[in-house]
Amino acid sequence: MTANPAIVSAAELAAELAGPRPPVLLDVRWQLGGPDLRSAYEAGHLPGAVYVDLDRELAGPPGAGGRHPLPDPEEFGAVMRRAGVSADAPVVVYDGGLGWAAARAWWLLRWTGHPQVRVLDGGLDAWKAAGGVVTTEPAAPAQGDFKPSPGAVGLLDADAAAALARSGILLDARAGERYRGEVEPIDPVGGHIPGAVSAPTTENVAEDGRFLPADALRARFATLGAASGGAPVGVYCGSGVSGAHEVLALQVAGIDAALYAGSWSEWSSDPARPVATGPDPQ
Structure with missing residues (x-):
């Protein structure tokens, strides 16, 4: 594990992915007010990473609760399980480099009780700069077992x-x-x-x-x-x-x-x- 439990460097992540207990990877690339970035994910992502759409899967419908209200916990849990997230397996989230979208996923997982979630510091750009490989192969994760328990953080x-x-x-x-x-x-x-x-x-x-x-x-x-x-x-x-x-x-x-x-x-x-x-x- 990294020295800081909230973030992980590209070098640390590469070592963990090669180890006996690789983390689940979530690609949360996003741009404010724009279309989803699934096409960018399909053009190249970390091996095994699953794309998660912030507007549709990390937020509820906009309205009185704001532009990105919290998603329904059960619906969020279903998204995470489809992405391969389990309660006892570490998770690393990343985005295109700004870090905002990855942090949103990190916070939601922490709020719903996941104990081992970190953000790739510097995102995809840092991964590429460190020599990390990307792939166009779609991910096929095994179904996870994560069940949200909201309220774990403030x-x-x-x-x-x-x-x-x-x-x-x-x-x-x-x-x-x-x-x-x-x-x-x-x-x-x-x-x-x-x-x-x-x-x-x-x-x-x-x-x-x-x-x-x-x-x-x-x-x-x-x-x-x-x-x-x-x-x-x-x-x-x-x-x-x-x-x-x-x-x-x-x-x-x-x-x-x-x-x-x-x-x-x-x-x-x-x-x-x-x-x-x-x-x-x-």
Whole structure:
């Protein structure tokens, strides 16, 4: 196993795949607002990896709960079992390199109780850069036995997120200009949850998409008020995808955090909810 239980390097993954207990691989390539990337998967993926579609299989239908509400746990479990996921076998998820979609799958598996799931640090690009092979052969995994048991990690609803912004640390993982309300390309209104702290998840990674070292992440989060053993921490984003990536970064740093899965797309859909703008939390 890797030194950090949340992520695995390409070299570490290659060694594990050659070992006696190779992990199940999930390919979660995705692009916001675009078609699914099954065609990219079919053009080349890690040997044995199964494609999982974020919009259809890692989220429920968009609506009052946001653009990517949580999927029905039983339906999610069926998807994971078809992909070969079992409770006692390790899982590694990856995407095209940004890490957001892989983090969404990682978070869902953790929330539903899977004990051994990690993200390939740097995604497919890191795998190729390390000399890893890709294939066009379709995967044919044996049926898994994973049965979801939701609630294994922290989940926030709108009320809990608002309360945490007052009593703990609520981090906004979106770009700073969306937090400040200067632009809002997707949701009904720009701005942030009152009391939330701007913490763009893009600042948790290097130019190649790999996470910063754990010490650097701890230092960054400490400046934002988040520390292991400190005040409770929560994260939100636009629709619960990039926020999962920030929860993953916090985990790499050794800090537990809850995810507001509905995020800004749910919050901003109700005109009765307060909205703050500008660089300050309040």
